Amino acid sequence: MTLELPMLPAQQGFSEAGQQFLDAIYSSRQAGTDSEKISALTAYMKKGELIVTSYSGEDSEKNDLLALEYFVLIENGFDE
């Protein structure tokens, strides 16, 4: 039996937490701190050594990038 999932935040508009995250990504991009790691991960994707999968929601390059950016922020110690 498949469990129904609630609506994704994109369908509801960004939450405060989502906005804070986007702000963190923007600041990080401005500082250039994470761009090398994200470039390395996307290069792995192109070489067929990394993929992003999802349980729900739309699979798209944009969403993959969001997932990678979140991953890099967590690896760098970002926390809510």
Next chain:
Amino acid sequence: MSDGNELANFASSSAGKIFELSKQCLMAHSARAVETYVAKQYNLGNYPIKIHIRDGYAAKAQSFAKAIISVEWCSIFIDSSLGKERQRRAIAHELGHVILAFEKRKESGRLERASDRLSEDGCGIFEEELCALHHRFNSDPNHRHEVLFPSLADHRLAS
């Protein structure tokens, strides 16, 4: 920790903390099993899988659960707003993606994005069957002894 009492208190409180944390480690046995299976089946030295249950993940990645699967490691992210059962099923689903991705890699030599309907259906089958097997195992009183510690039935914390 200079005396026995201090050591005993530390050991006892640590056991409590670890037990509380272990309750948050969802599908931990299955994740460890997939690590072992992938490492052995696909000739990798080891294959670490990290599971992160995070507040507000869906707002950030536009999905309630995602896995970043590389040829050397995997990180699974789950939105904490999902109930415990959904979180566990989402982890099972993403573990299915890990296994299917490596099986496909045997043919193509590449990890490939598994967003097609067939792959999603395959992961759905993996998720349901793995969780159903857990359900059956944990529902069966004959298997309960495998997770209990009868030798500690008289311990002050056991009742």
